[in-house]
Amino acid sequence: MPIRLIVSFFCLLLLIPHEGHAAAKPRPFAGNGILLIRPPSVTDSAEPPTITLYREPGVGRLAELPPQKLPGLSQVLKTEHEETAVAVLGKRGTWLRIAYDEAGREGWVQLRRHWRYADWETFLKGRVVRLFAGMKKDVYSFRREPASSSPVQQRLSASRSLRVIRLQEEWALAMIDLSAAGWIRWRDGDGRFLIVIGETFDPQKH
Structure with a gap:
């Protein structure tokens, strides 16, 4: 078999996805x-079950989708x-800008x-969160001040x-065990979440 065909064959094998190694969802x-x-x-039963999206608030219809089709x-x-x-992603009065596909x-x-809208400051205050697993070591730093150069008080687990x-x-300024306070990054430089959000804090459970 010519060497060129052998090389091409192995290149194709590398392109075939292997079971258990699918790319993680971002x-x-x-x-x-x-x-x-x-x-x-x-x-409110007269309201349509679908959501209408516009290019600008109320102008230029783009799509009409059921909520479960949105990237949630x-x-x-x-x-x-x-x-x-x-x-x-944006707000003008009662109009909200969202992504409607992947x-x-x-x-x-x-x-x-x-419906309910809240900015993240309002929504996250008092909630219990944890960091995503499998991220870079530096993300799990519990710092004294909100800066990457600030001293690390301790390393957190996911x-x-x-x-x-x-x-x-x-x-985000956060507390551990009602005693130690410090700072973590709750989203990265690209604007993606670094945290998983739990329920509102209940002192009876802690």
């Missing part, structure tokens, strides 16, 4: 806030039954009265729970 973008899309109540935050946050959580295309949707006190840009 962590989702955080944006500026969160939109919790909830099904209409009995009194299921990797980051567990929601109630039939509830969809999506990252909000390619990252964006559109504007109008906030409905039974299973360690922290309670968020407040945010400062990509940094």
Whole structure:
């Protein structure tokens, strides 16, 4: 068999994905806030089950989709039954800009009265979070100040729970065991989540 054919054969083998080595799904973008899309109540039953997205608020229809087709935050946050959580990338009054497909295309949707919107400062305050597993060692640093050059107070594990006190840009001031306070990065430089979000802190459970 000619050497060229042998080389081509092995190159093709390298391109075939091996079972158990599929690429991990990337962590989702955080944006500026969160939109919790909830099904209409009995009194709001006249509202359509789909969401209409526009190029600009109310102008230039782009798509009409059921909420479950949107790229949600299921990797980051567990929601109630039939509830969809999506990252909000911009806001103008009652209009919110979100991504509506996995390619990252964006559109504007109008906030409905039974939905919930919150910026991340409001939503994360008081919540229990932990860091994603399998990231670079430096991400697990619990620092004295919100800066990469700040001294590391301790190294965290991905299973360690922290309670968020407040945010400062990509940094979160958090507490461990109601005693030690320090800073972690809650999103990376690209705007992707570094944390998994749990429930609101309950002192009876800690």
